[in-house]
Amino acid sequence: MSLDKVAVKNIASLARIEVRDEDLDGLAVELSNILRFVEQLAEVNTDGIAPMTSVAHLELPRRSDQVNDGGYVERVLANAPEQQDGFFLVPKVVE
């Protein structure tokens, strides 16, 4: 798959990474090369092969329904770039 500028812009937007317009062409070439490299998998016949879900052949462990965490606002907010009255603050979201 060869990616063009538009596709790269769309991926960057989905990934929320700002990319300057002048960098789009270079990125398109780079990402296309990578995709060409990984696309060698297409030559392998995988009919009837189940995708791996986990290398750990374990049962999903379960916790009991007990409240034993939380209750520490200060730890939650300790690294916040912006906070007020116990809330995290972000630029206003308009809906």
Place this chain on the structure above:
Amino acid sequence: MSMVIQGETGDWEMVIGLEVHAQVTSQAKLFSGAATDFGRPPNSQVSLVDAAMPGMLPVINEQCIYQAVRTGLGLRAVINLTSVFARKNYFYADLPQGYQISQYEQPIVGEGEVVLDMPDGSTRRVGIERLHLEQDAGKSLHDQHPTKSFIDLNRSGVALMEIVSKPDMRCPEEAAVYVAKLRSILRYLGSCDGNMAEGSLRCDANVSVRKPGEGLRTRAEIKNVNSLRFLQQAIEYEARRQIDLYEEGGQVVQETRLFDANKGETRSMRSKEHAHDYRYFPDPDLLPLTLTPAYVSAIKADLPELPDQKKERFVREYCLTPYDAGVLVAEQANADFFETVAKGRDAKLACNWVTGDFAAVMNRLGRSIEDPPVTAEHLGQLIDLIADNTISGRIAKEVFELMVETGQAPAVLVEERGLKQVTDSGAIEAAIDAVLTANSGKVSEYRSGKDKLFGFFVGQVMKNTGGKANPALVNDVLRKKLEG
């Protein structure tokens, strides 16, 4: 009951499917040990996992699995013995991980159904497509600051069941009845408290319209309708909007719309500038969830009696009409109250009292069944007093009001206030004689054929006895005296 809407170009019908998000009743969150209580200070019920701190990992709460399986069984649905948690990736300020852990291709519960009891006494079946477990997001407050939104993660990670119906509903009323019935089932199971005001039960509606007999047309998804009234309004408005659009030669686009309760309109959420591409993939931090058949059958064996079964039993045991039974069983507490009142008594009478005077007083006083104005025991005793002729039906209404006022047992009130029915025929005869003597003119009129005056004499006797005379006896004796 398919509702047909007349348009310029002919008839249209609505096609409605609902996605209900029901908060799972649990102490702790789906993947962390933080509490789930409503209305606590911001970020006070947040673990490092819920805040998506680097290196934090999810571990599933067994109670949430249990509740999902019970709910699935309550919806007569297929329980999938293997299900997979997947990440739904998108960016939002109140979604700390940058993804929601949900279930995608393999949900824990598959197809099931809900039976709707329509007000006209008919029933409708609505298919359940699936039920899956997922995390709730946090909450954004947009009205605290001119340029900032405030983020509270208390809800972040709370377990939700997303219950998706098939597009089986055809009118707004059905949608409302569906949500009410689902809510009733969830509350019976105790898997969700069903509180719409606190957001424990939230509803999104998928609405499309079509010409009768057509296949499905493009649908719009209406988000976050938080009452049954709004749900009906939103669907109504949206269907009308789509019909108008088609009839003007336009096309409906698949989109998410928001219901504005103030304006009674839905509007496009075009502010979402990014196209949604959730990039689902199995969550590598979790393994597939496997259940044993034994686990599922143990839960099945332990299910409580659910509304449909209870309704059927009420019809059978208490000879109620399906409609009366349906009304009674909608809320488990009402049904329990009714059963306490009805046990060993005239069920029809009990039903009339519970759904009649009792319900009216509850409404008037704004009380709840958990805090009733009259206890079920007292109401039962009142019915006993009617049944053994201690009081008349008319006096019973008076006694009932006194019970509401005083909280006292009916027998005590009847005794204290001397409300016992007079069944002594001597006393009744004396009262009748007095009435006949005082109204000799009317007696002659009656005897010359004015039958209708009989009621007048009964009224006078009752008035003079303070209503306590046994009406049957009064009738009897009076008739004899007048004819005689």
Place this chain on the structure above:
Amino acid sequence: MSPTQLTGMTLRQARDGLLKKSFSAVELVESHIDAIATHSQLNAFITETPDLARAQAVKADERLARQEGGPLEGLPIAMKDLFCTEGVRTTAASRILGNFVPPYESTVSANLKQAGAVMLGKTSLDEFAMGSSNTTSAFGAVINPWKRRSDPEARLVPGGSSGGSAAAVAARMALAATGTDTGGSIRQPAAFCGIVGLKPTYGRCSRWGIIAFASSLDQAGPMARTVEDVAMMLQAMAGHDPKDSTSAPIAVPDFSAALTGDIRGLKIGVPKEYRPSGLSSEMVKLWDDGIDMLKDAGATPVEISLPHSKYALATYYIVAPAECSSNLARYDGVRYGLRVEGKTLDEMYAKTRAAGFGTEVRRRIMIGTYVLSAGYYDAYYAKAQKLRSLIARDFQQAFELVDVILTPTAPTPAFAIGDNDEDPVTMWLNDIFTVPTSLAGLPGLSLPTGLSADGLPLGLQLIGRPFDEETLLRVAGVLEKAAAFTALPPGLGG
């Protein structure tokens, strides 16, 4: 003992010395703090914690005096800066976490603390562990203490992503260190720096509190100078953790006891596909020598086939970026780390993430975003997970025939900083021998068995059955003895 003697010991020797009171934990730690200062030009540490280390050493001496010390009591080690450490800045070598101070301690680092180990500081790595050269760190490249004989001025990479840990252990700045390995990030730097590194079976060590790169592959492991030291470290690091759903509820065996020195009768798998035509003759010879050494010790080499391993890199470069694109979505400037303001929330996200992530991380996030996006999932991600099943099945079938597998760790010795930078795919080829093991979740160990013609260490990799680190260590112990690799980086008394 002189300071260089103190830093020149193995973990085991230092442990014995402390128990015999030949020196104190404070002396041991001081000499390592001095060594860190001496080798500061290697840039192995992002954050040094000398005061914390001194305080821990004092406590360790007290416990040792009361004979209450843990198995690693008073032993100074370095911590890869991917392990969250309570109250100590943890960066993942990224600007986006520049000032992040975790209010919690990772399970593995807590286990080491519990065992008495003293933390000297947080070592550098490729940003978010994405790399094989340790040149993508936001805190500058780490320099390999080894030098080319032909060109001693050339600054070589220590390998990556656990390059800081590898350099610190090789340069005697720490007795041992923690690493993490997603596609070779313990084994390849261990090979480049002439030390021993072990990636345990996926699920052996808890991932809780380790900054995630690719969740289905990430695994913590020890890096040290001998096989025995690696066994001691793993003993303390490993164990079931209920906070990690993928942590195996399996008892931790006595790893040191596994070093019996006896490998008679074991079958050593030699995968025929791991001899690509481009493999250098000195690497081929190193490998053949290794096979001979094990043969001499009574094991039997068996040629095996791992036919799908050649697809491992392509598989890895779908799976790992896909998981990373999701794992790194949390770095959004809202709750911690860097924030670059924007007019809207989306603008803030995009600016923060553009400024906070380096080139390689951005590249992988974008590839991962693409391969998961609508319409491409089946062709890329689902396909890769199927290949992963096939690769794992190859190993499973091989392990019906053999007990361990022997391969080179990396195709070349350490290269110079700036080499391989042109094309990411060329850089990724470094991991060609280590990635298949990671995809299958198997344990892999790298140990130095010889020097290149240019005087640089070369490593061989042993691969074991799931949760059979014991056999891996047993064979490694024998190989270590036979290879007798004693060379030291120049200037370190070798």
